[in-house]
Amino acid sequence: MPFNSGIFLFCFFPAFLLVYFGSPQRWRNMLLLCASVLFYAWGEPRFIFWVLGSALLDYRLGLAIASSRLTHERKVLVGIGVCANLALLGWFKYAPFAADVVSPMLERLGSRPFSLAAIALPIGISFIAFEKITYLVDIYRGSGTPARNLGTYLLYVFYFPKLLAGPIIRYCDIQDQLSHRTVSFEDFRAGLVRVVVGLGKKVLIADHVGHYADQVFACNPARLICTEGWLGVAAFTLQIYFDFSGYSDVAIGISRALGFRLNENFNNPYLATSFTDFWRRWHISLTTWIRNYVYIPLGGNRCSTPRSYANLCICFLLSGLWHGAAWTFVLWGIFHGTFLVLDRAFWLEWQQRMPVVINRALTLLLVMIGWVIFRARNMESMDSMFSVLFSPWRAAEANVMWFSPDIAFAMFAGIFLVYLPLARIRPAAPSMPRWRACEVAASVALLLLVIGRLAVTSYTAFLYFRF
Amino acid sequence: MIAVLLFLLAAPIPTILLLGKRPVTGTFLTWMANRTLTGITIPRQDVAISMKAWLDGSFQQSAQQWANENFAGRELAIRWFNQILWSLFGKSYMNLEHPIAGGEGQLFASQYLEHFGRLSAPRSDGALNRATADITRLRTRLQKYDVPLVVLFTPSKPFSVPEDVPARYIPKQTPASIPYERDRLKMRLLAAGIPVVDGAELTRGLGDRLPLPPFPKTGIHWTDLAASYSAEALLRKFEILGGRPLARLEVSDVQFAESPRDSDSDVLELLNLALPRFDHYAYGKVSRNPMIPSRQGRLVMVGGSFLFSLTRIWEQSEVWREIEHFNYSFRLIHYPGGFATPLDLATVDWVQTIGNADAAVVEMNEELIGPVYLTRFIAAAIGGLPETPPPMMAAFPESQWYDSESDSIHHWHWSKGDADLLLHRTLDAPFRLKAAVKASRLSGTLRILGPDGSVIWKGLVGSDRLTSVRTEAFWLKESRGTLRLESDVIPGKPSFNGDPRLLGFGLWDLSFEEDEAKP
Numbered sequence: 001m002p003f004n005s006g007i008f009l010f011c012f013f014p015a016f017l018l019v020y021f022g023s024p025q026r027w028r029n030m031l032l033l034c035a036s037v038l039f040y041a042w043g044e045p046r047f048i049f050w051v052l053g054s055a056l057l058d059y060r061l062g063l064a065i066a067s068s069r070l071t072h073e074r075k076v077l078v079g080i081g082v083c084a085n086l087a088l089l090g091w092f093k094y095a096p097f098a099a100d101v102v103s104p105m106l107e108r109l110g111s112r113p114f115s116l117a118a119i120a121l122p123i124g125i126s127f128i129a130f131e132k133i134t135y136l137v138d139i140y141r142g143s144g145t146p147a148r149n150l151g152t153y154l155l156y157v158f159y160f161p162k163l164l165a166g167p168i169i170r171y172c173d174i175q176d177q178l179s180h181r182t183v184s185f186e187d188f189r190a191g192l193v194r195v196v197v198g199l200g201k202k203v204l205i206a207d208h209v210g211h212y213a214d215q216v217f218a219c220n221p222a223r224l225i226c227t228e229g230w231l232g233v234a235a236f237t238l239q240i241y242f243d244f245s246g247y248s249d250v251a252i253g254i255s256r257a258l259g260f261r262l263n264e265n266f267n268n269p270y271l272a273t274s275f276t277d278f279w280r281r282w283h284i285s286l287t288t289w290i291r292n293y294v295y296i297p298l299g300g301n302r303c304s305t306p307r308s309y310a311n312l313c314i315c316f317l318l319s320g321l322w323h324g325a326a327w328t329f330v331l332w333g334i335f336h337g338t339f340l341v342l343d344r345a346f347w348l349e350w351q352q353r354m355p356v357v358i359n360r361a362l363t364l365l366l367v368m369i370g371w372v373i374f375r376a377r378n379m380e381s382m383d384s385m386f387s388v389l390f391s392p393w394r395a396a397e398a399n400v401m402w403f404s405p406d407i408a409f410a411m412f413a414g415i416f417l418v419y420l421p422l423a424r425i426r427p428a429a430p431s432m433p434r435w436r437a438c439e440v441a442a443s444v445a446l447l448l449l450v451i452g453r454l455a456v457t458s459y460t461a462f463l464y465f466r467f
Numbered sequence: 468m469i470a471v472l473l474f475l476l477a478a479p480i481p482t483i484l485l486l487g488k489r490p491v492t493g494t495f496l497t498w499m500a501n502r503t504l505t506g507i508t509i510p511r512q513d514v515a516i517s518m519k520a521w522l523d524g525s526f527q528q529s530a531q532q533w534a535n536e537n538f539a540g541r542e543l544a545i546r547w548f549n550q551i552l553w554s555l556f557g558k559s560y561m562n563l564e565h566p567i568a569g570g571e572g573q574l575f576a577s578q579y580l581e582h583f584g585r586l587s588a589p590r591s592d593g594a595l596n597r598a599t600a601d602i603t604r605l606r607t608r609l610q611k612y613d614v615p616l617v618v619l620f621t622p623s624k625p626f627s628v629p630e631d632v633p634a635r636y637i638p639k640q641t642p643a644s645i646p647y648e649r650d651r652l653k654m655r656l657l658a659a660g661i662p663v664v665d666g667a668e669l670t671r672g673l674g675d676r677l678p679l680p681p682f683p684k685t686g687i688h689w690t691d692l693a694a695s696y697s698a699e700a701l702l703r704k705f706e707i708l709g710g711r712p713l714a715r716l717e718v719s720d721v722q723f724a725e726s727p728r729d730s731d732s733d734v735l736e737l738l739n740l741a742l743p744r745f746d747h748y749a750y751g752k753v754s755r756n757p758m759i760p761s762r763q764g765r766l767v768m769v770g771g772s773f774l775f776s777l778t779r780i781w782e783q784s785e786v787w788r789e790i791e792h793f794n795y796s797f798r799l800i801h802y803p804g805g806f807a808t809p810l811d812l813a814t815v816d817w818v819q820t821i822g823n824a825d826a827a828v829v830e831m832n833e834e835l836i837g838p839v840y841l842t843r844f845i846a847a848a849i850g851g852l853p854e855t856p857p858p859m860m861a862a863f864p865e866s867q868w869y870d871s872e873s874d875s876i877h878h879w880h881w882s883k884g885d886a887d888l889l890l891h892r893t894l895d896a897p898f899r900l901k902a903a904v905k906a907s908r909l910s911g912t913l914r915i916l917g918p919d920g921s922v923i924w925k926g927l928v929g930s931d932r933l934t935s936v937r938t939e940a941f942w943l944k945e946s947r948g949t950l951r952l953e954s955d956v957i958p959g960k961p962s963f964n965g966d967p968r969l970l971g972f973g974l975w976d977l978s979f980e981e982d983e984a985k986p
Contacts, residue, residue: 001527006534045522400577400586402635405556452548456560458535459504459545459739 001042002164003250004203004454012039013254020258029155029178032258036158040124043164047092047122051157054088057081058132059153062146065139074140081136089129092122097325124164126322130289132157135171137293144172152178161254165247167265167285174260183259189440191257196443196450198249203450205417206243207457208410209235215401217375221384223399229388231403236375237368238414241270244283270367270418273359274348275339278367286322290315309344313337323374328382332373339366504542505736506562511536546741559738566734570631572746574734575624576687582647582834583625584636590648590837598837599655601845602829606661608849612822612856613893613946614767615708616829617701618656620649621773622667622689623834624682648836664704666697666773667833678721679749685727685735692718694776695753701777702786705826711947713763714786715756724748730775753780761785765862767821769793769844770830778802789865791820796840803865812843817851823860823891825947858894859979869968881907882971884958888950890918890943897940897982900924900950903933907970911956917941918948928956928972940982 001008016035023031041048061081068074099116107113135156138144147153155178156171216224216232224232248265255262265285272278279287291300298311313334320333339347351359372389376382388394511532520526552558557568567575581587590598606616625632649667656663670681670693681693699716706713725745727735735744755761766787768774774792781787782802790802793810800807821827829841863871867886872879892898904913906928915924915938924938941950958969 001531005531006536006538007531010538011534041521042527045524045527400581404558406552406558409556448544449548452544452551454535455538455541455544456548456552458532458541459506459508459561 001039003247004199004450006454006458007042009199009451009454017257029151032160033151033155033158036155036160036163039160040158040163043123047125050088050122051128052154054084054132055154055157056150057084058136058157059147059150062136062139062153065136066146078136078140082133085129085132085136089125092119092125094321094325095119127163127166127168128157130168130286130293130322131171134168134289134293138170138172144170145175147171147175148179161251161258161260162262165244165251166283167248167251167262168289169262169285173263177260181259183257187259188257189436191253191255193439193443194253194256195250196253196447198246198251198253199450200446201242201246201249201417203246203453204446205410205414206239206241206246207453208407209414210239210243212401212403212407212411213239213375217377217381217385219399219401221381221388223397224388225396226388226390226392226394228399228401228403229385233368233372233385233389235407235411237270237364237371238411238418240371240374241266241418242414268418268421270364271360271421272363272367273356274343274351274363275336275366276343276348278363279336279340286319290319294318309341312340312344316340327379328373328376331379331382332370335370335373504545504739506739543741546739549739550741553738553740561739562737566738567633567636569628569633571628571684572744573624573628573631573684574686574738575632576734579623579625579687579834580632580636582623583629583632583638585638585645586636589645590651592651594837595648595652595655598652598841599659599661601842602656602661603659604849605829605845608852608854609821609827611854611893612852613891614821614824614827615662615705616827617662617664617704617708619697619701619770619828619830620653620663620665620667621697621770621830621832622670622681623832624687626667626833627671627680627682647833649831649833652831652836662704662708664697664700666694666700669697669700670694677749678723679747683727683731683748684746685732685744686730687734688730688773689776690731690749691729691753691776691779692721692749692751694773695751695780698753698777698780701828709826711764711945712759714759714761714784716753716780716784716786717756718751718753721749721751724750729779730772753784755784755786762788762866764825765789765791765823766826766828767791767793767824768828768830769795769841770828771795771832771835773832774828774830778805791824793844795838796843812847815847815851817848818853818857818860819862821848822852822856823862856893858892858896858981859898860891860893861977861979862889862891864889869970877976879973879975880977881968881973882952882954882958883969884971885951885953886971888952888977890948890950892943892946892948894981897942898979899940899982900936900938900977901980902936902977903975904928904936905933905973905975906930906954906956907958907972909956911954911972913952913954913956913972916951916953918943918950920951923950928954933975 001012003009012035016031020028020031020035037048040051044051058081061077065074065077065081068077096116096119099114103111103113103115135144135147135153139146147156153171156169156174159169159174162169213232213236216228216235219228245266252262252264263285265283267281267284269278269282272281295311295315298314299307300311301308303311314337316337317330317333319336320329320331323329323332372385373382376385512529513533514520514525514529516526520529549559549561552560553568558564559566562576565576565578567577567580569575578587602616602618609616625636629637649665653663653665670689673681673693673696676696677690677693679690679692681689683690695716695718702713702716725747727746727748728750731748732746735746762785764787766781766789768777768790770792771794774794778790778792778800781790782805787802792800792802794800794807796812797810798807799810799815831838831841863880864887867883869881869883872881888900900915900923904926908930910927910929913924913926913928913936914922915936917923917939918941923941924936926934926936928934952972952974954972956972958971
């Protein structure tokens with residue numbers, strides 16, 4: 001059930017708010033859990049049973065780890081839990097990819113070809129698996145305690161605003177809010193405004209520019225000229241940011257309206273001055289997870305320089321794979337890992353001598369090149385795209401793509417919003433009723449535009465059918 | 468306080484939107500009325516909730532689509548969002564983004580522009596040769612059934628107003644250097660001896676003969692006024708090919724209006740904008756020369772939406788007795804009446820439908836040359852038409868006969884009173900009619916008059932039993948002729964068993980036998 005669908009906006013969410021706030025405080029967690037399970041079961045009616053089973057196992061393991069005094073036993077228990085979660089992730093997300101890699105090798109040895117393409121990738125599996133791992137590891141490390149009861153743990157796992165695309169939350173960060181939380185009118189208002197802003201980012205900017213990006217990346221490279229290629233890359237650069245951050249805004253906004261405070265997941269990433277800076281600003285919850293649960297256990301910065309570089313590369317290779325099971329994602333991870341190593345090796349020092357504008361521009365350009373790897377369907381199309389991007393004089397056959405004024409406007413609006421924080425505009429008194437009223441009025445207008453756009457995309461009509 | 472009020476206004480919007488779902492049509496302030504949207508949509512499949520439907524996701528999909536399509540104000544939201552996009556950016560997401568704004572307020576559809584601008588892949592020589600071969604095969608087969616076939620090319624709007632085509636669709640090569648598909652196919656068809664009416668060329672050559680351009684600014688189809696010249700050209704072509712006089716069409720009483728009719732503003736309507744827009748439209752009265760009898764012959768056409776104008780013109784001027792329009796390959800539209808039925812090419816009675824027609828038209832728009840549906844149609848038609856046609860075929864005019872009925876053994880038609888049987892022979896020989904007849908309520912006499920008016924059978928028909936009929940031999944001088952069936956069994960009251968129809972007499976298991984005697 002996507003946030004930008006009629007069923008969520010007009011049915012699920014209003015009904016949920018009505019029932020949730022109309023119920024006594026003590027019932028609210030149960031209601032939230034039921035709504036969250038329904039939300040997930042709506043999109044993943046089969047896989048939910050796997051998640052439920054696995055969550056039960058985690059809960060039991062969490063209790064066992066907490067009660068065990070034997071280090072060896074605790075290690076075994078956490079190992080079982082982590083492996084079980086990774087196995088789930090591995091089977092549903094990586095088995096088809098692995099089969100595609102292994103099958104041709106075995107074919108050369110005389111084996112019959114096989115494929116696991118029939119395994120469907122469950123929604124949100126990467127986020128769910130990572131969160132469940134943090135729960136067990138934190139208990140093992142002693143930085144977290146087990147959930148008070150199964151219901152609380154299930155609510156942590158299934159909590160619907162962050163279920164499908166994060167932010168990735170550690171149990172210990174939300175533990176207290178699960179037990180006791182208060183919601184003020186201001187929280188509720190600010191939360192809903194954030195929801196509308198997120199929907200606006202997703203529906204009015206990301207979907208608009210994404211439409212052009214899709215056309216460019218689907219176009220036969222022989223029909224693309226360099227300018228179109230770069231416009232397509234720019235469109236995708238904006239699409240992925242506004243889509244993902246818009247989703248995070250909705251998740252954070254809903255949570256705030258319910259009395260939860262989630263950590264921010266984005267902090268103007270395209271204003272980053274280096275790759276190191278970029279990963280402090282982009283998908284912060286994932287970067288934090290990788291740092292805490294992969295990089296530091298591998299030795300982090302406390303080992304030799306080559307080893308720490310290798311650790312970085314391993315982390316970003318895994319980060320690439322986490323984003324998707326394909327060689328392009330592996331390469332994208334290596335690409336980022338390499339630049340992070342270069343940052344450490346010399347670039348962060350060198351860049352001090354250069355103007356911030358240059359650093360920002362250079363970082364953004366390299367990030368955009370990274371997005372080409374990320375967005376390409378496969379290695380061949382990535383290769384073709386790069387040949388388009390770096391051949392400014394190449395001629396191309398005519399194509400039917402149209403960089404229409406509405407897409408140009410959406411891109412302009414996106415760029416404006418990306419760079420708006422540089423203007424450092426702050427309301428004189430953000431708590432003034434007039435300011436809040438303006439904010440709400442703007443949100444209402446934005447919501448109407450979002451509804452308009454959603455309505456338009458839901459209406460596919462033809463003059464005459466033609467086959 | 469203001470914030471609270473505004474919030475109270477804003478927060479329940481989605482809930483309010485959930486409350487009502489029926490579009491509301493306003494009688495005042497039309498701009499804000501929740502008017503029903505224009506366009507053909509694929510109907511949503513309602514899925515009942517069940518464990519299976521839930522687990523395979525089909526219930527969720529259906530419910531999601533329902534929620535997207537049913538919230539109060541949806542139509543208004545769509546129209547206003549469309550209006551904003553169109554007014555600010557000249558862009559529409561309707562009809563998969565096909566509507567395109569041109570110069571001088573012209574509206575186009577992208578597929579026609581892409582063809583005009585040579586942006587769509589051109590048909591290969593091989594494909595055009597195959598299309599020519601297909602049409603030749605159909606024509607050869609129909610010749611055996613004495614049915615003339617004509618290929619009609621219909622025009623594409625951008626060629627009529629190239630000056631208003633958006634710059635990105637202007638072709639880079641000069642048109643003379645690479646001929647368009649229409650020219651390439653036409654050349655092949657003419658070489659193969661296929662009769663062609665080039666409605667595209669004809670329409671573009673009309674010039675001052677039309678008071679307004681052949682395409683309205685707000686639509687993608689030709690006006691009925693422009694189409695009438697191609698309708699007339701087709702009639703003349705069939706007259707030559709069939710050797711029989713056909714109606715002559717004349718345009719008179721041309722008037723101008725601001726309100727579009729039929730498909731005049733199809734693209735504009737499909738934009739589903741909030742604010743109305745006007746253009747000028749010209750209408751003329753197309754009439755048939757009264758010297759030629761009305762409603763002669765049966766026409767079969769295969770093609771797309773450009774044929775609707777032709778059928779309107781022919782129906783208004785009562786040219787053809789019946790028209791069967793194979794609308795691409797998914798529905799069959801029957802005139803008079805314009806009743807459409809879903810089409811299954813495998814179940815069509817090709818001998819009766821096209822083998823027994825008086826004329827056949829294959830329509831191709833110059834933007835869609837050699838389409839797939841035509842290949843399918845021709846393959847099915849040739850498959851359904853035996854190489855050796857039946858020596859005699861009969862047609863039951865709709866105005867005089869009810870639809871055919873049958874059971875596992877018999878096949879019969881009830882008349883609406885005195886009636887004609889339209890005959891079509893492919894063998895030059897005398898024939899006898901064999902059938903069984905029956906009256907609906909009261910017994911009476913039946914006379915069958917031959918093509919020359921002489922009585923070839925006379926007898927009593929009862930309401931309780933079938934009477935066998937074997938007429939005297941008769942001979943059709945031309946390939947087509949008529950047998951007249953007259954009876955004093957006058958249909959006056961509804962028949963038996965609650966059948967509400969007023970039945971005359973019934974004709975069972977009609978067949979013809981070749982007579983040995985030579986005329």
